[in-house]
Amino acid sequence: MSFKGWKKYIEEGDLVIIYLTRESMCPIFVKKDEEVHNRFGVFKHNDMIGKEFGSKILYIADISFISTQLDMKPGARVIESGTGSGSFSHSIARTIAPTGKLFSFEYHEERARLAAQEFQEHGLGDIIQIEQLFLDLPAPWEAVASAKAAFKQHRTGKICCFSPCIEQVAKSVNALNENGFIGKYITMYECLIRNHYVTPVQKLTFAEAIERAKTEPNAHKRKNAEANAEDAVNTILMSKTPLETRGHTSYLTFATFLPAIENNLEANDELQEEEPASA
Structure with a gap:
């Protein structure tokens, strides 16, 4: 698979998952003239090149919803606080490529090292390194003030807090209100997949x-x-639909930071000073 964009056919250098059994899967990078040996036989990399990719990884509904609500698109600059396994980081990078930039932070040293290594192997090192912000933290309300400071003060910024518990949502909303996020632009959602x-x-x-x-x-x-x-x-x-719908993952709290009027005026003055006089 290609992590920078959709690709139909396998090429040399692509990551391919060798599915042996439900409990046994092996990721490999396709290299010309190399082979994979297992109890089912010998599989040549050359035979894989040119073949269509099979099943794609499916992400939970939260990922697509967050990306849409934060208006992520090519060229966006995003801060992710809490890299974790890097699953969402990959999704963000694919969305904002090729000109965007993701700044992902992880406090756990070993997880951060492994994630950085994986990003390089997957060709995302130039993208993953602020107008949108995602907080996947135990106490996101403690980071709201710092998040506000990271925004460009003369432009609109968006933030999302990922909270498993409703008590965390309440504290996050209070922090957002205290830091100048407009109340009517603060919303909370819960994504549930329901079968029909x-x-x-x-x-x-x-x-x-x-x-x-x-x-x-x-x-x-x-x-x-x-x-x-x-x-x-x-x-x-x-x-x-079934009487009960299970599958709660989190509460997603979104907020929009509107630039202050004085900040807008200062930014406009700076832009006018930088622009050459027209004849």
């Missing part, structure tokens, strides 16, 4: 349903072809 089960249902009025129930014992006398044709005409598709 689609089934065909006959279009019957209440009276028709009663009549059908009364005559049901004689239904076997109808010809199959006739019955199927009638059912097809009088059938619509309906969906239903």
Whole structure:
């Protein structure tokens, strides 16, 4: 797979996941004339080059929702506080490539070292190193003031706090209000994936349903072809959802930092001073 963009066919240097069993998978970088040996046999890298990629990694709904709400796009500059496994870092880098920049911070030394090594191996070293900010911390409210200071004060900035508990949300919202984030632009969401089960249902009025129930014992006398044709005409598709939806991952708190009027005026004055006089 290519981490900088979508790619249909495997090329030399790409990362490929060798799927052996559900419990055994092996990542390799495709290199010409090399081979992979396992209990299933010998697999030549040359045979992989030119083949279509198989299944892609699926990310949880939170990732796409955060990227959309923060308006991430090519050229954006993003701060991520809490690199972790680097999964979201990869997603951000792909979204803001090729001209954007991600500044990712991780307090755990070993995780930071492994993540930095992985970013280099995946060709993202020039992108991952501030107009959008993502806080994946135990206490994101403690970082709000520093986050505000990192924004360009004459431009609009956006922030997202990732909090598993509602108590964390309350503290984050208080900190956002105290630091000048406008209340009506502070929102909180929870992303849940809900299954819809689609089934065909006959279009019957209440009276028709009663009549059908009364005559049901004689239904076997109808010809199959006739019955199927009638059912097809009088059938619509309906969906239903399970009574309970599980899968809570976090509460996502978004806020927008609007630049102060005086900051805007100062920025405009600076721009006018820098612009050459027009004839």
